[in-house]
Amino acid sequence: MSLIRKLQPERSSEQDEPSRFEETILPHLDAAYNLARWLTRNDQDAEDMVQEACLRAFKSFDGFYGVQAKAWLLTIVRNTCYTWLGKNRTHDLSTSFDEDLHQAESQAPDPQMLLLRFEDHQALQQALEELPAEFREVLILRELEGLSYKEIADVTGIPPGTVMSRLARARGRLKLSLAARMNKER
Amino acid sequence: MLIDGYVDGELDPIRNREIEQHFQTCPACSTVFDSHRVLRTALRTGSLYRTAPLALRNRVRSSFKPTPTRKSLMGLPQWRWVAVAASLAFVSVLTWRVALFLPAETADHLLIEEVTASHVRSLMVSHLVDIPSSDRHVVKPWFTGKLDFAPSVADLTEQGFPLVGGRLDYVNGRAVAGLVYKRREHVINVFLWPSAATVETRPIAHQGYHLVCWTQSGMTHWAISDLNSRELQEFVHLLQNPPSH
Structure with missing residues (x-):
């Protein structure tokens, strides 16, 4: 490698491109996979999405100047996933608007009861997986990735002013879904 | 709201x-x-966070590495980009399909990648050690019941390589002992597991890290750090010939 650099100094900047890409992308690979896994709800599909997204990212890397690599990569991962979902799992993207559920969102279940439910890791995971994608993704980005509202808006393309209400509805739905499970079990 | x-x-x-x-x-x-x-x-x-599987990480990483032969054949700079983009698609598929049948040299390279990835991860995700202790009499017994072997833990504080602690890790398709030492502010990870192979002490440089691999008393050892090569080899020498206390 070093020998090649010495022999071909004029190419050194290009030689560095893959490693600059690696340094930018690899630290965020977990975040990329986490988002893809929660959007596709399948291990293998998530891996495919991340690889596809990395390829897309690499192709458009010239236009990237090093700010907020995480949000940049997550945007590409999300777009890749949505394109794929649109082709393969159309029903995942059609959000059925449940008016009763929407009404009930304002009535928060008792936190003490929820606490018990939340400790049931499997129930929480299932409830999260069953949320419509648009709600699932904001919760993942906010709670698991710790993104700010501004970053969530950048990644999802939701208007910045809508992120807060989207999160509010996502949380409401998740709580209700857990509460409903709890009632069913009784 | x-x-x-x-x-x-x-x-x-x-x-x-x-x-x-x-x-x-x-x-x-x-x-x-x-x-x-x-x-x-x-x-x-709730352990809901899904981390990228190591195989995926390796696949993505190897996608952006043109192979040496391709590099030397490259006549025009722009060819390289075509090759990189194209190889991305199939190298990734090939890697997992034929990983088991690759020649030893490539398998070795995968291990280097894996050790490096484990090292980088240990520094990234604030999960450097499971058992933080500078006392080897605390760290060594901690592995009992967690591994099917007893890793040797050295006390090299006087030599300037204090022990930081131990960690369970997963390398080469098995659970391994991860021992963490320090030299000034440089973290040194030592991975070890039982193996029948005999490897001569061998220093390697990879992605800006220095690695040393050796076998001793039926154990394969990998030491990795961003420490300079000379001091890392001094550290390895001390591990191989522990000073008597």
Whole structure:
């Protein structure tokens, strides 16, 4: 490698491109996979999405100047996933608007009861997986990735002013879904 | 909805104060707030985070590495980009399909990648050690029952390589012992596991890290650090010939 650099100094900047890409992308690979896994709800599909997204990212890397690599990569991962979902799992993207559920969102279940439910890791995971994608993704980005509202808006393309209400509805739905499970079990 | 903004720390200080005052007089809203907090804790501690499998990490990484032969054949710079883009698609598929049948040299390279990835991860995800201790009589027994072998742990504090602790890790398709030492501010990870192979002590440089691999008493050892090569080899020499206390 070093020998090649010495022999071909004029190419050194290009030689560095893959490693600059690696340094930018690899630290965020977990975040990329986490988002893809929660959007596709399948291990293998998530891996495919991340690889596809990395390829897309690499192709458009010239236009990237090093700010907020995480949000940049997550945007590409999300777009890749949505394109794929649109082709393969159309029903995942059609959000059925449940008016009763929407009404009930304002009535928060008792936190003490929820606490018990939340400790049931499997129930929480299932409830999260069953949320419509648009709600699932904001919760993942906010709670698991710790993104700010501004970053969530950048990644999802939701208007910045809508992120807060989207999160509010996502949380409401998740709580209700857990509460409903709890009632069913009784 | 403003409660969400409050929980997420996205409101301005004046709004924050208004909300806090409102909670004092409105049980319904403070109930929502409590359940939000509980939900957040549950989401963050419920092991819901899906980390990228190592195989995927390796696949993505190897996708951006042109192979040496291709590089030397490259006549025109732009060919390289075509090759990189094209290889991306199939190298990734090939890697997992033929990984088992690759020649030893490539398998070795995969191990180097894996050790490097483990090292980088240990530094990235604030999970350097499972058992933080500078006392080898604490670290060594900690592995009992967690591994099917007893890793040797050295006390090299006097030589300037203090022990930081131990960690369970997963390398080369098995659970391994991860021992963490330090030299000044440089972290040194030592991975070890039982193996029948005999390898001569061999220093390697990879992605800006220095690695040394050796076998000793039926164990394969890998030491990796961003420390300079000379001091890392001095460290390895000390591990191989521990000073008597």
